[in-house]
Amino acid sequence: MKFRRQLKIDKYIVDFCCPSKKLIIELDGGHHIEDSQEKKDHERQLYIENLGYTVLRFYNNDIDNNFSGVMEKIREACEKK
DSSP, X not given: OOOEEEEXXXXXXXXXXXXXXXXXXXXXXXXXXXXXXXXXXXXXXXXXXXXXXXXXXXXXXXXXXXXXXXXXXXHHHHHHO
């Protein structure tokens, strides 16, 4: 799979995207837990999903503490597409 970094999808810029699988990976820091940001993230995700993409969202703690689990979820998502 080929992923592109910081790719513009319509009016948004996503962290990572595999165009051939229409898979987006978003990496979130702690500020994404705040209610106002969480609502914006949810609206953004619904918009992108309505364009036919699958969005996987991981917090930095997930990556730091369970990198192999994160990679497994990405692999599974790629196989489903």
